Amino acid sequence: MGYSAAAWVLPAGNAGGAVHGSLVREQIVLEDLEPNEVLAAPIYGCWEANMSHALARSPIDVCRFRGEPKVVLGNSGVVSVVKTGDNVTELSVGQHAIVVPNGVEDQWGYTVKALGYDAAGRSGTLATLVKLTHRQLAPIPARSRFPLLAWAAFSSRYVTAWSNWRLALGVFRLLVSNEQCPAPHVWGWGGGTTFAELDLARRHGCRTAMLSGNDENLELIARRGITPVDRRLFGELDWDEDRYAKDSNYRREYRQREKLFLREVRRLTDAEMVQIFLDYIGGPVYRATLMALSREGVIATAGWKKGMKISYLRAEECIARHQHIHSHYARHSDAIEAIAYAEKTGWMPDVPDRVYSFDDIPQLVEDYINSKTGYFPCFSINPE
Numbered sequence: 094m095g096y097s098a099a100a101w102v103l104p105a106g107n108a109g110g111a112v113h114g115s116l117v118r119e120q121i122v123l124e125d126l127e128p129n130e131v132l133a134a135p136i137y138g139c140w141e142a143n144m145s146h147a148l149a150r151s152p153i154d155v156c157r158f159r160g161e162p163k164v165v166l167g168n169s170g171v172v173s174v175v176k177t178g179d180n181v182t183e184l185s186v187g188q189h190a191i192v193v194p195n196g197v198e199d200q201w202g203y204t205v206k207a208l209g210y211d212a213a214g215r216s217g218t219l220a221t222l223v224k225l226t227h228r229q230l231a232p233i234p235a236r237s238r239f240p241l242l243a244w245a246a247f248s249s250r251y252v253t254a255w256s257n258w259r260l261a262l263g264v265f266r267l268l269v270s271n272e273q274c275p276a277p278h279v280w281g282w283g284g285g286t287t288f289a290e291l292d293l294a295r296r297h298g299c300r301t302a303m304l305s306g307n308d309e310n311l312e313l314i315a316r317r318g319i320t321p322v323d324r325r326l327f328g329e330l331d332w333d334e335d336r337y338a339k340d341s342n343y344r345r346e347y348r349q350r351e352k353l354f355l356r357e358v359r360r361l362t363d364a365e366m367v368q369i370f371l372d373y374i375g376g377p378v379y380r381a382t383l384m385a386l387s388r389e390g391v392i393a394t395a396g397w398k399k400g401m402k403i404s405y406l407r408a409e410e411c412i413a414r415h416q417h418i419h420s421h422y423a424r425h426s427d428a429i430e431a432i433a434y435a436e437k438t439g440w441m442p443d444v445p446d447r448v449y450s451f452d453d454i455p456q457l458v459e460d461y462i463n464s465k466t467g468y469f470p471c472f473s474i475n476p477e
Contacts, residue, residue, distance in 0.1 A: 283373025376400015
């Protein structure tokens with residue numbers, strides 16, 4: 094019989110390849126539930142960077158990668174359980190849960206492919222109904238003190254931050270004990286995940302700072318007790334190795350900007366430099382990030398925004414005992430633990446000022462591309 098739902102779908106591109114995609118609204122049909130599946134109604138969603146990557150068909154064309162004519166994106170948000178399969182005992186009808194977007198897990202439970210992105214055969218949450226396995230949901234406390242909209246903003250970015258921070262801090266503590274460095278300097282640049290992770294670091298007693306070139310974001314950073322650093326003080330750090338080697342004007346300008354950046358790092362860390370640097374941007378800032386690291390420093394990321402490919406001198410990194418941490422979302426157990434910690438401590442995002450309607454998804458896409466949405470661009474699907 095199946096279930097009919099309204100959805101925003103990304104159609105396949107043409108045979109020539111990388112043509113930027115646009116979402117199209119249409120009806121889709123979901124197949125009947127398998128015993129370990131759940132039918133859920135997404136209430137709120139949060140736009141993720143991978144959704145924009147999918148529209149840009151970069152670094153992959155997800156439709157072609159999945160071998161499908163169209164894909165329903167979306168791997169973040171809050172749902173209400175509508176129906177459960179015969180073997181599902183952890184969830185009940187009417188229960189609220191965040192999405193755990195592990196489309197394909199490895200033998201240890203870590204994400205290999207993401208729901209609503211590169212995991213084939215299953216729709217994402219950009220629809221009025223979605224069919225998920227029981228491990229793709231993590232229940233929200235029944236009488237949570239936080240609104241569902243905040244949990245939607247929490248669902249992907251905060252769980253990613255939880256998993257990445259545990260790894261980054263754990264590795265640093267293998268190098269330097271708490272007695273030796275009780276309050277590490279932790280810096281970051283990026284978006285909502287970086288913000289969430291720095292707030293977590295602050296709650297663990299670290300001295301935190303976040304870089305941004307947006308006045309509203311700088312105010313939000315300061316309100317959370319994180320030191321705001323205005324990127325505009327030293328201009329755009331846009332590292333290009335080939336251009337640096339060939340263009341003397343670019344080389345001189347880049348060196349000056351990097352010098353100003355490192356001067357600010359030294360000033361705010363009392364010349365200790367940064368023990369853990371969260372870099373969710375990638376290539377354009379990677380050289381500056383490395384130069385800002387202290388000895389025994391950790392550079393950590395769970396994604397990239399502007400540059401996937403990086404290069405560094407392995408000998409220098411070995412001598413400095415720098416550790417490079419890479420993670421990809423989290424395990425289901427991480428989501429459960431992150432929810433419990435958030436409910437107990439208040440480690441949560443603020444509710445966004447604007448919530449886009451399901452009809453306004455194209456406007457959200459445009460605003461996100463033009464950096465007008467803030468760290469947590471949320472939208473409603475089946476509003477409360």
